[in-house]
Amino acid sequence: MTEMIQCVGCGAIIQTTEVDEAGYLPESALRKGLEKGTLYCQRCFRLRHYNELKDLNISDDVFLNRLSEIAEDKAFVVSIIDIFDVEGSLIHGLPRFIGNQPFIVFVNKVDLLPKSTNLKRVEHWIRRILKENGLFPNDVILGSASKNHTLAALRTVIEKESKHRNVYIVGVTNVGKSTLINNLIAYYGGEKEVITTSNHPGTTLDMIRVPVNEQYAIIDTPGIIHRTQLGLHLNREELKMVLPSKLMKPTTFQLNPNQTIFIGGIARVDFNKGERTSFTFYVSNDMYLHRTKTENADGFYQAHIGELLQPPFKENVDSFGTLSPRTIQLKADQDIAISGLGWFTVNQDVEIVLWIPKGVGISIRESII
Ligand SMILES: Nc1nc2c(ncn2[C@@H]2O[C@H](COP(=O)(O)OP(=O)(O)OP(=O)(O)O)[C@@H](O)[C@H]2O)c(=O)[nH]1
Numbered sequence: 001m002t003e004m005i006q007c008v009g010c011g012a013i014i015q016t017t018e019v020d021e022a023g024y025l026p027e028s029a030l031r032k033g034l035e036k037g038t039l040y041c042q043r044c045f046r047l048r049h050y051n052e053l054k055d056l057n058i059s060d061d062v063f064l065n066r067l068s069e070i071a072e073d074k075a076f077v078v079s080i081i082d083i084f085d086v087e088g089s090l091i092h093g094l095p096r097f098i099g100n101q102p103f104i105v106f107v108n109k110v111d112l113l114p115k116s117t118n119l120k121r122v123e124h125w126i127r128r129i130l131k132e133n134g135l136f137p138n139d140v141i142l143g144s145a146s147k148n149h150t151l152a153a154l155r156t157v158i159e160k161e162s163k164h165r166n167v168y169i170v171g172v173t174n175v176g177k178s179t180l181i182n183n184l185i186a187y188y189g190g191e192k193e194v195i196t197t198s199n200h201p202g203t204t205l206d207m208i209r210v211p212v213n214e215q216y217a218i219i220d221t222p223g224i225i226h227r228t229q230l231g232l233h234l235n236r237e238e239l240k241m242v243l244p245s246k247l248m249k250p251t252t253f254q255l256n257p258n259q260t261i262f263i264g265g266i267a268r269v270d271f272n273k274g275e276r277t278s279f280t281f282y283v284s285n286d287m288y289l290h291r292t293k294t295e296n297a298d299g300f301y302q303a304h305i306g307e308l309l310q311p312p313f314k315e316n317v318d319s320f321g322t323l324s325p326r327t328i329q330l331k332a333d334q335d336i337a338i339s340g341l342g343w344f345t346v347n348q349d350v351e352i353v354l355w356i357p358k359g360v361g362i363s364i365r366e367s368i369i
């Protein structure tokens with residue numbers, strides 16, 4: 001009998017028998033790792049050194065069940081929201097998992113927003129959504145997991161609130177939980193980049209406990225999977241194009257009715273009815289935006305999907321499936337956000353037809369910029 005050892009990078013229990021399951025490590029590597037003292041599973045090792053990710057099939061409930069343990073601990077919770085996908089990353093049922101534990105909301109990746117963003121307004125809007133969803137955090141902090149002033153602010157709150165409570169970092173997949181913990185540990189003077197992070201949803205597989213002092217630990221948790229997120233329909237290379245990695249530069253088109261904009265091959269916006277209007281897109285700078293006449297849009301899509309219009313890449317066009325249309329009335333200065341892709345805004349009342357992959361979530365809100 002060996003005792004259970006966790007992978008330092010993803011939290012999976014190390015095992016040496018099932019190659020295709022979480023925590024696999026060949027016997028020889030296990031022995032070497034034990035001598036050295038730190039153990040990464042094969043999946044983490046490959047991701048960290050070769051940037052290769054092995055996909056694992058893990059059911060969504062496994063993660064949810066693990067999260068409910070938080071309710072039983074003496075816990076303080078930091079719930080992370082991704083500013084790039086607020087509605088997609090909001091956990092509506094948070095109290096169900098964490099019980100009555102005190103929590104704050106950290107809105108991450110604010111570095112992606114254009115410079116002209118009014119952060120006060122963004123904060124106000126987020127506080128309102130939280131309230132509408134019955135979430136009443138002790139505090140809301142906007143920032144970036146990689147920025148020192150954010151880490152300083154979070155550290156202050158954590159030290160004030162944690163008082164003998166373990167600090168759990170929770171959120172939907174890919175919001176930056178592990179990145180935040182890595183940076184907090186480094187900021188506290190510890191080792192760098194201990195936990196494995198990636199742009200792919202589902203990197204962390206189990207709770208990872210990082211003791212801070214005798215009183216409390218910071219605990220990373222596996223991300224909750226929201227099926228409405230675009231990221232679940234894409235592979236890693238495709239994700240790289242779709243997820244902005246730096247400050248987004250908005251792109252504006254002056255459109256007349258019966259014109260169409262393609263956002264790569266992932267979404268299509270037909271301007272159906274209205275006056276000449278400016279449409280401003282906030283998506284990754286790597287996404288190609290193409291304007292065409294609506295009457296030519298079907299033909300253009302058929303001819304260029306997987307090539308000029310990507311993602312999806314050519315080899316994934318079939319599995320990606322077709323786009324489904326939906327007619328939407330949008331008011332002047334409203335945003336329409338597509339979960340995981342970004343958003344666009346109009347300066348007049350318009351009727352549009354929005355084409356997106358089936359199941360991907362959208363939301364309409366007052367423009368945040
Ligand atoms: N621009 C920007 N990107 C960030 C920030 N924080 C994290 N990321 C990126 O977001 C992606 C996901 O980060 P992770 O830390 O692995 O996310 P996670 O929440 O632990 O994800 P899971 O383990 O899959 O649940 C990575 O590509 C990070 O580089 C941030 O403050 N700004």
Ligand SMILES: [Mg+2]
Pocket residue numbers: 177178179196197203204220221222223
């Ligand atoms: Mg993680």
